[in-house]
Amino acid sequence: MSNEEKIISELTQKFTFLNEKCVIVRPRRITVVVDREKALDVFKYLFSEQKFDFLSTIVGLDSGENLEFIYNINNKEGMLINVKVFAPKADAVIKSVLEVYAGATYYEKELEGMFGVKVDGLPAGRHYPLPENWPQDEHPLLKDWKPKDKELK
Amino acid sequence: MPKRIEIPIGPQHPALKEPESFTLYLEGERVAASNVTLGYNHRGMEKACEMRSYIQCLYLIERTCGICSHSHTTAFITASEEVAQVEIPKRAKYIRVLIGELERIHSHLLWVGVAGHEIGFDSLFMYSWRDREVVMDILAMLTGGRVQYSINTFGGVRRDISATQKEQVLKAIDILEERTKYYIDIALTETTMMGRLKNVGGLTHEIAMKYNASGPLARASGVTRDVRKDDPYLVYDELDFNVITNDGCDVFSRVVVRALELMESYKIIRQVLTNMPDGDLTVKVPRKVPANEATVRYEAPRGEDIHYVRGNGTEKPERVKLRAPTLANLASITYMLDGGYLADVPIVIAAIDPCFSCTDRAITVKQIDNGREGTLDWNKLREYSIEWHKQRGFDAHKIKLSI
Numbered sequence: 001m002s003n004e005e006k007i008i009s010e011l012t013q014k015f016t017f018l019n020e021k022c023v024i025v026r027p028r029r030i031t032v033v034v035d036r037e038k039a040l041d042v043f044k045y046l047f048s049e050q051k052f053d054f055l056s057t058i059v060g061l062d063s064g065e066n067l068e069f070i071y072n073i074n075n076k077e078g079m080l081i082n083v084k085v086f087a088p089k090a091d092a093v094i095k096s097v098l099e100v101y102a103g104a105t106y107y108e109k110e111l112e113g114m115f116g117v118k119v120d121g122l123p124a125g126r127h128y129p130l131p132e133n134w135p136q137d138e139h140p141l142l143k144d145w146k147p148k149d150k151e152l153k
Numbered sequence: 154m155p156k157r158i159e160i161p162i163g164p165q166h167p168a169l170k171e172p173e174s175f176t177l178y179l180e181g182e183r184v185a186a187s188n189v190t191l192g193y194n195h196r197g198m199e200k201a202c203e204m205r206s207y208i209q210c211l212y213l214i215e216r217t218c219g220i221c222s223h224s225h226t227t228a229f230i231t232a233s234e235e236v237a238q239v240e241i242p243k244r245a246k247y248i249r250v251l252i253g254e255l256e257r258i259h260s261h262l263l264w265v266g267v268a269g270h271e272i273g274f275d276s277l278f279m280y281s282w283r284d285r286e287v288v289m290d291i292l293a294m295l296t297g298g299r300v301q302y303s304i305n306t307f308g309g310v311r312r313d314i315s316a317t318q319k320e321q322v323l324k325a326i327d328i329l330e331e332r333t334k335y336y337i338d339i340a341l342t343e344t345t346m347m348g349r350l351k352n353v354g355g356l357t358h359e360i361a362m363k364y365n366a367s368g369p370l371a372r373a374s375g376v377t378r379d380v381r382k383d384d385p386y387l388v389y390d391e392l393d394f395n396v397i398t399n400d401g402c403d404v405f406s407r408v409v410v411r412a413l414e415l416m417e418s419y420k421i422i423r424q425v426l427t428n429m430p431d432g433d434l435t436v437k438v439p440r441k442v443p444a445n446e447a448t449v450r451y452e453a454p455r456g457e458d459i460h461y462v463r464g465n466g467t468e469k470p471e472r473v474k475l476r477a478p479t480l481a482n483l484a485s486i487t488y489m490l491d492g493g494y495l496a497d498v499p500i501v502i503a504a505i506d507p508c509f510s511c512t513d514r515a516i517t518v519k520q521i522d523n524g525r526e527g528t529l530d531w532n533k534l535r536e537y538s539i540e541w542h543k544q545r546g547f548d549a550h551k552i553k554l555s556i
Contacts, residue, residue, distance in 0.1 A: 026235075028384055053362065054365050056459045056476065057459050057461075057481075059461045059472070061463065061471075061472050070448075072461070074383075074384070076377070076378065076383065077383060078382075078384030078385075080448060080450065082448060102364055102484075103363070103364040103481065103484045106191065107476075126190055140200050141199065141200060147197070147200065
């Protein structure tokens with residue numbers, strides 16, 4: 001059994017709802033799709049039991065009806081798990097992972113600004129990377145947002 | 154309760170890739186608290202990539218950074234090739250590694266110079282930047298550019314390396330290796346440098362792990378992580394090199410890690426040039442890239458770069474995401490500044506190598522209690538720092554270097 005298969009079998013043993021939700025993309029790349037309510041438990045388990053202690057970044061995507069968030073977490077052996085979490089645009093709320101990954105502040109702030117998702121549990125503070133005077137209802141990485149070129153001649 | 158003075162540093166400078174603003178709260182000469190504000194020069198590259206073809210994105214992404222230009226394009230194009238399911242020729246992979254390691258040498262030598270300058274050791278700055286010219290000339294010879302190499306293309310590399318060029322690179326590497334040995338010798342024996350850099354800007358192993366620091370900064374705190382070893386890309390799994398770590402957890406150990414990494418890069422370049430197979434430079438890639446996704450990690454000179462690309466069956470990507478190492482490392486910087494002296498702020502900030510310190514920055518000194526205000530720019534802060542240490546017996550100007 002390869003390392004990837006071992007991680008998946010232990011993960012699905014612990015969380016039965018992850019059956020058939022884990023895919024080995026290539027060596028050292030695993031994709032796991034998790035419900036947003038259960039994501040934090042999965043992160044806690046992967047962090048403490050499987051030693052996936054490094055959050056590289058969080059990728060946000062606008063996939064039509066849903067917003068998609070991919071957490072790139074990896075361990076010392078170079079194994080990378082892409083944990084995918086979905087949130088419908090009509091109810092765009094996800095939970096913060098700060099209690100597991102303390103370095104996630106900027107990544108989560110970026111999701112709030114660029115996709116307009118509410119990250120539950122993220123302390124208020126300055127925006128990142130958009131400026132403070134940026135309109136509250138404009139989120140540039142949503143597909144229906146188009147750059148305005150009114151200043152260009 | 155001592156008086157607290159608030160010092161804002163930054164933020165705006167159009168020449169920087171990531172202008173930052175630091176606010177320092179001083180009690181006497183010590184930094185009691187600090188915080189960082191980011192995002193002043195957000196250029197909207199990720200959005201722009203969604204409106205361009207893959208090859209246009211490649212040239213746009215090359216402009217992410219003025220030093221790690223090859224790192225970003227290699228990470229992006231490797232991810233795009235994985236999405237398009239093409240395997241590039243072995244020779245192209247070797248050439249990408251070669252340019253990548255030359256870029257690392259360029260970046261680390263630049264950093265040694267900047268670090269020397271910040272502590273008032275300008276002879277070291279002059280020397281290491283003179284040596285950096287050697288590697289920049291080599292890069293210009295191989296690629297046509299000193300900073301933006303544009304060697305990568307979708308499906309391979311744009312230029313081959315001839316036998317004569319190979320000889321020239323090997324000759325240059327010999328010179329650089331000798332110089333680096335000399336700098337390592339200085340760093341390890343010169344008491345002024347040690348006195349100035351030891352126990353400054355401490356970042357414990359636990360904090361580095363907790364805040365997911367990466368690159369030389371993390372390795373100088375004993376974190377044995379290097380993407381080239383852990384998650385090898387291109388041909389790094391065929392090359393013999395060591396991951397350099399140090400348990401010093403201070404600025405001095407960051408110097409040691411970077412200097413020893415230079416030696417490993419020379420080793421890698423020699424292997425690459427000896428083992429480089431003959432063959433094609435490019436493969437044909439489909440015009441329409443399938444709907445697929447890939448995540449690539451890349452060990453840039455400053456730490457881990459991570460790029461995510463998703464295709465949608467057209468000529469343009471659906472989503473491109475990039476994260477540069479400085480963002481990962483900034484979470485740790487307030488811990489390194491807190492409790493230290495104001496005079497050590499320049500070198501501590503410089504030690505994460507954020508493309509930051511070599512530039513003028515306006516600093517306003519506000520004395521909250523009696524409302525007095527004055528301004529310092531980065532140069533004045535640097536002069537204050539050098540003078541402060543001179544009074545305590547560390548004068549880097551007195552160190553003699555041999556040619």
